[in-house]
Amino acid sequence: MGNQAKTAITPTRNEDYPEWYQQVIKASDLAERSPVRGCMVIKPWGYALWENIMRSMDAMFKTTGVQNAYFPLFIPLNFLEKEAEHVEGFAKECAVVSHHRLEKGPDGGLVPAGQLTEPLIVRPTSETIIGDSFAKWVSSYRDLPLLINQWANVVRWEMRTRLFLRTSEFLWQEGHTAHATQAEAIERTHMMLDVYAQMAEQYLAMPVIKGRKTPTERFPGAVDTLCIEAMMQDRKALQAGTSHFLGQNFARASQIKFQNAAEKEEFAWTTSWGSSTRLIGGVIMTHGDDDGIILPPRVASSQIVLLPIIRKDKDRDAVMAYTESLARELRAQHFHHQPVRVQIDTRDIGGARGWDWIKKGIPLRVEIGPRDMANNAVFVGRRDKGHRDKTAMARDEFVAGIASLLDEIQQNLFDRAKAFQQQHTTQIDDRQTFIDYFTPANTDKPEIHGGFALAHWCGKDACEAEVKNDLTVTIRCIPLDSPDEPGVCVYCGQPSAKRVVYAKAY
């Protein structure tokens, strides 16, 4: 593949976006399908990315006073049933545990035995089981607020799955808080949305729109659902995090009560908020190109790979010594409060080695050969530039400037994604234009068209449903910063007070 004119990933994004997505994950070794229906295996390169995302987000949570805890994987069926909308929202995708052992069956094989008197549900989310603890932990207003987060696996049975975007089991964090007042709970809902937006923009270099879901798109049982929505390169939206104001619904269901300062009993006000390994799908589709994925430096599994070039055996020791001392110097540098993450690849596989790292999306590739050594130099390839675009740099300058170089790449990725999002976001005020915008012009490539339409909506569920049915387009959110602006609904012509974001979505 050394000097190929072709791209490393077949097909390209333009040729077949969904297939590109599968191939790019395979080529980068992030994850793979497992033999268990709908469940994925997250491979080391993908898991290291998730570890970096977790570490960054966890630190942000803790700064806001949140503490981690851990609650049971299983939820008794009657707990789930306590909140009517909630159970209805999840009933169709629940994994049910019915037995607690295996026994030899009549034909000699093992069969389930020890049937449970009440089935247990593998948690699809934990409001009801955590609510049960909160009810025990709270008795006075002095016990509030409770600010709890859990890093966990959850299961929502899916028939059609896509790695990272939609899998039956996924990894996530779910935050759950309880407050003495409505105002404080609403403030927390917004605060955590801001954390998600920061995480997306500052760490994943993924620009997002902060908004509110329409009533039909709310979390089952919530009073209000806030979300961040990002634009992928096929111009579809990806919901990348949600923060729910639950009012007193779950407090009532779980009996989370407290005595207020006036010694009167009240239900607490609760929130919940979650983000998941889906963010990795967002990173892939925001930054990836036809040569593979591109990892934002702040969360990259590794940031720099050193590629010693040894053409003659007599050079080996000197090149390796130079490489290892360079690795040590780089690891002693810090980027965004963490030691720089460096690895050395000594595999003797020719040009495939450099291509491997391009496909894996590592921010910097550094080639080191005898000539570079002689010049006290390094030969640097940036993943955010073309694969042929490599630059010789003085070694000392490279080491001393590594943090600002990584910052520059991080910023460049964000700027590119932001420009792309702006380019494909349009105000639309006319029904036919709206329909055309969301209708593929080229039926050979139905994937890439449209974008975000900022258009008026009448506020009616029925109209929203019609758009969804006719065009497979949904209201992604009502942007929080959307100004009041009288107009008429782009689809039905009824009066509207605000524009919303319409898009096709994952």
Added chain:
Amino acid sequence: MGNQAKTAITPTRNEDYPEWYQQVIKASDLAERSPVRGCMVIKPWGYALWENIMRSMDAMFKTTGVQNAYFPLFIPLNFLEKEAEHVEGFAKECAVVSHHRLEKGPDGGLVPAGQLTEPLIVRPTSETIIGDSFAKWVSSYRDLPLLINQWANVVRWEMRTRLFLRTSEFLWQEGHTAHATQAEAIERTHMMLDVYAQMAEQYLAMPVIKGRKTPTERFPGAVDTLCIEAMMQDRKALQAGTSHFLGQNFARASQIKFQNAAEKEEFAWTTSWGSSTRLIGGVIMTHGDDDGIILPPRVASSQIVLLPIIRKDKDRDAVMAYTESLARELRAQHFHHQPVRVQIDTRDIGGARGWDWIKKGIPLRVEIGPRDMANNAVFVGRRDKGHRDKTAMARDEFVAGIASLLDEIQQNLFDRAKAFQQQHTTQIDDRQTFIDYFTPANTDKPEIHGGFALAHWCGKDACEAEVKNDLTVTIRCIPLDSPDEPGVCVYCGQPSAKRVVYAKAY
């Protein structure tokens, strides 16, 4: 409770050790039982301890070349059946998922629906599902070794549970490696046992004996199981980590094959090793006293609590400013490569505040009142000393010496536990002495007696079973450093080549 003569925990260890264990967990707010049979809720103070254990252990794993990944929660029944001993070992404690949705039943309530064609088992351990991935990832000796770890929850259905020690769901790490040669796999098995021993001794201040399990106590499917065994304060043994050499058993079951350098196909040699939230039970029972738990500084959820003492309102601002600046100075110090973990408790609840932190086991309590301020001093209580034993220290000296003070506490806890273990470890060569050693002298307090008996064993399963049946004593391990020493079996009188460790156990 200010000047109580009594202890903070009732009953004391001597009065009723098992009940003391439950009460000390409650008083320290580490965890509690959940409404889901056998599952626990790990509360923030307990989870922070687990986070510190994870961080320390994870760093040690990575130093040995191990990478993290994540595999499915569910295992198809036929996977588990691939290794006969393995499935037999776990069949009695498997949670079985049988359905994938809920549906309105005849009486209006929800009932399981969408029955699975093949039941899924919630992982009790992941050898078989990870083996399936390994089989895909390995084709040549160049792909080896594979060194993988996963942090995960597992489920082993238990009828009688005890917080942290035996719960149906628990959190753990499980390492899985595959190698080209038997020697390399055996070396890895020992290497990871050494990591566990280091973790236990250097971080948890819990002295352990490294040894080998007898054949009947091996992990189901393993060729050899190594373990670390610690002594609790009731002199029972706690198995605190195991490392298994699996030979080619699981490679054969999962078809993990590779072409060797001579291009011949071979089965890989695999290992697996695990440790869990059980370690927290070990910390409680190794160090806890009649006033609560005592956390070793290196893993303590928090290391220092500052307790501002404000008797008059006019002092409030000055005392708080002094406290907050002290917190900042302490947090700028490092202990064992981490910023010192400090919190401030401003609750106005009198003497109960100090006792709260004693029960929670925080290594250092620092009282700060107007007089301390005037002297530029702090008033320090060490949790490894009695609750009345507090010392005034110059503030600057305290801050500058914080790392060595924490080190001293860490070392003191280890030394105490080591002395206790040695005090209750005895060579026994006579059958009646052996029986007496393991028979409670005082039937009112049957819990505390015996200890570790270093005694000869004939090597026969039947004799081992007899001891277990007669005395509820098991062979904890054959110590790795046990010298060859001809003798006769303490129980049956047959010839023996080595002493083993006998004890009652958790």
